[in-house]
Amino acid sequence: MGKGGRKVKLKxxxxxxVFEEGNRRVMAxxxxxxxxxxxxxxxxxxxxxxxxxxxxxxxxxxxxxxxxEIFLDGKLITKPGPDRGFxxxxxxxxxxxxxxxxxxxxxxxxxxxxxxxxxxxxxLIKMVGLKGFxxxxxxxxxxxxxxxxxxxRALAYDPEILLMDEPFGALDAQTRKVMQRELTRIWEQTxxxxxxxxxxxxxxxxxxxxxxxxxxxxxxxKGIIEVNLPRPRSxxxxxxxxxxxxxxxxxxxxxxxxxxxxxxx
Amino acid sequence: xxxxxxxxxxLRFLSPLTVCLAVWEVLTxxxxxxxxxxxxxxxxxxxxxxxxxLNPTLLVYLYRSLYRxxxxxGLGALLGISFGILMGMNRYVHWIASPILSLLISIPTIAWxxxxxxxxxxxDETVIxxxxxGCFFAVVxxxxxxxxSIKKELIWAxxxxxxxxETIFFQVMFxxxxxxxxxxxxxxxxxxxxALVGAEMLASGISGGIGRMIYAARSLNDVNTMFTxxxxxALGGLLIDHLILGLLEKITIEKWGMVRRxx
Numbered sequence: 273m274g275k276g277g278r279k280v281k282l283k284x285x286x287x288x289x290v291f292e293e294g295n296r297r298v299m300a301x302x303x304x305x306x307x308x309x310x311x312x313x314x315x316x317x318x319x320x321x322x323x324x325x326x327x328x329x330x331x332x333x334x335x336x337x338x339x340x341e342i343f344l345d346g347k348l349i350t351k352p353g354p355d356r357g358f359x360x361x362x363x364x365x366x367x368x369x370x371x372x373x374x375x376x377x378x379x380x381x382x383x384x385x386x387x388x389x390x391x392x393x394x395x396l397i398k399m400v401g402l403k404g405f406x407x408x409x410x411x412x413x414x415x416x417x418x419x420x421x422x423x424x425r426a427l428a429y430d431p432e433i434l435l436m437d438e439p440f441g442a443l444d445a446q447t448r449k450v451m452q453r454e455l456t457r458i459w460e461q462t463x464x465x466x467x468x469x470x471x472x473x474x475x476x477x478x479x480x481x482x483x484x485x486x487x488x489x490x491x492x493x494k495g496i497i498e499v500n501l502p503r504p505r506s507x508x509x510x511x512x513x514x515x516x517x518x519x520x521x522x523x524x525x526x527x528x529x530x531x532x533x534x535x536x537x
Numbered sequence: 538x539x540x541x542x543x544x545x546x547x548l549r550f551l552s553p554l555t556v557c558l559a560v561w562e563v564l565t566x567x568x569x570x571x572x573x574x575x576x577x578x579x580x581x582x583x584x585x586x587x588x589x590x591l592n593p594t595l596l597v598y599l600y601r602s603l604y605r606x607x608x609x610x611g612l613g614a615l616l617g618i619s620f621g622i623l624m625g626m627n628r629y630v631h632w633i634a635s636p637i638l639s640l641l642i643s644i645p646t647i648a649w650x651x652x653x654x655x656x657x658x659x660x661d662e663t664v665i666x667x668x669x670x671g672c673f674f675a676v677v678x679x680x681x682x683x684x685x686s687i688k689k690e691l692i693w694a695x696x697x698x699x700x701x702x703e704t705i706f707f708q709v710m711f712x713x714x715x716x717x718x719x720x721x722x723x724x725x726x727x728x729x730x731x732a733l734v735g736a737e738m739l740a741s742g743i744s745g746g747i748g749r750m751i752y753a754a755r756s757l758n759d760v761n762t763m764f765t766x767x768x769x770x771a772l773g774g775l776l777i778d779h780l781i782l783g784l785l786e787k788i789t790i791e792k793w794g795m796v797r798r799x800x
Contacts, residue, residue, distance in 0.1 A: 378698035411794025
């Protein structure tokens with residue numbers, strides 16, 4: 273049992289990831305350990321290049337850790353699978369499938385009968401606010417709409433955990449705020465376990481139950497901050513601002529370090 | 538003036554051609570261009586009438602060419618796509634075949650024809666083989682590139698959904714490579730068409746074919762038939778490219794927004 277009596281859903285133990293390019297070795301993560309509790313919204317923030325996206329890729333099974341292990345519901349992660357849903361930074365929709373087709377794809381793979389799959393996909397389309405666009409092809413949608421489809425697609429086959437890799441990073445500021453509000457609404461409806469990666473502190477404090485602040489490369493945990501604010505949150509609320517300040521202070525040192533690291537390269 | 542965009546496109550395509558044809562007609566009409574050396578649009582039209590309605594030689598010849606083209610192109614496309622996919626997906630195959638391919642691709646198809654004539658003799662097979670090669674290289678190369686350039690995130694996304702390799706191939710890799718495959722198929726029409734005419738000309742004694750018709754007309758100093766042959770070749774290539782591949786493109790990659798509509 274983790275803190276607050278909730279079950280631990282995801283557990284990473286001493287995860288190290290080294291990338292080798294030619295004769296250069298880059299240590300992206302070093303002895304990184306983390307617990308994500310069930311039905312919680314966990315956000316990882318860190319300076320760019322700290323390995324936060326790498327960690328998400330390891331959880332998804334796209335990459336393998338050099339050392340250490342990651343468990344989902346006590347099962348060791350070795351490869352990608354439908355117990356995890358993934359939302360990419362760039363919308364990664366299939367251009368040759370309609371909105372409905374993209375969302376139904378995962379259900380078709382898992383062998384859900386067509387009628388049932390369509391019903392479930394339509395329910396999700398409605399939930400992410402895309403009713404009327406089910407037969408549209410992705411190239412006709414805006415960036416924000418594409419990410420809504422991405423979220424619906426990852427939720428469609430009901431994964432145990434939703435992994436989100438800076439999903440709003442490519443959106444303009446206004447759309448980004450709308451999407452943060454929408455994601456909060458969707459999350460409150462589903463109460464899915466979410467692991468969300470961002471470099472935006474504003475976003476992290478708005479969305480998270482738990483914020484994990486990472487150090488500059490190699491990424492380790494700098495601090496963990498619980499956010500016990502009611503949702504939907506206000507970006508100007510005093511308590512919100514106080515937590516934001518706390519996270520920013522933790523990060524500041526690391527951002528400076530990260531900049532120095534980049535300068536050295 | 539408000540014109541239907543479709544009509545406008547046709548106008549834009551046809552008007553420069555019309556001007557050229559008119560100038561050409563006038564130049565030959567007033568003997569500025571020697572009509573014994575250069576045909577004229579009206580003579581070409583007359584000759585087309587002769588060779589189709591009065592005596593269907595042209596149709597018989599064209600049929601022969603199209604038969605060879607269909608076989609050579611069909612085979613080249615089929616094997617080109619299959620082998621291109623294999624090269625794109627398996628790095629060992631790519632590793633072995635890539636240098637060989639880049640060497641062979643620089644040989645103009647027509648240069649193979651004397652060898653084919655020696656190996657398989659004068660007949661349909663030689664021409665078909667030449668067309669096959671012209672098509673195969675263009676298709677194999679583009680298909681391979683198409684497969685290799687698919688974003689890995691698209692494949693990861695399907696793996697996260699639990700897709701097996703068959704699903705990944707048919708629902709992700711193949712449609713993902715389709716832009717390149719169609720580009721290859723379009724290029725291949727041009728190459729095949731050229732290989733066809735060239736091989737037919739080199740294979741003296743072969744029966745039928747547009748290339749043969751032009752070549753035979755030369756020995757009779759029949760300028761009008763030679764020009765008629767050229768016009769047929771130009772129109773044929775254009776029609777195949779536009780009607781068949783243009784349509785294929787419209788119902789797939791253009792609809793999916795993977796290529797911009799061509800104006």
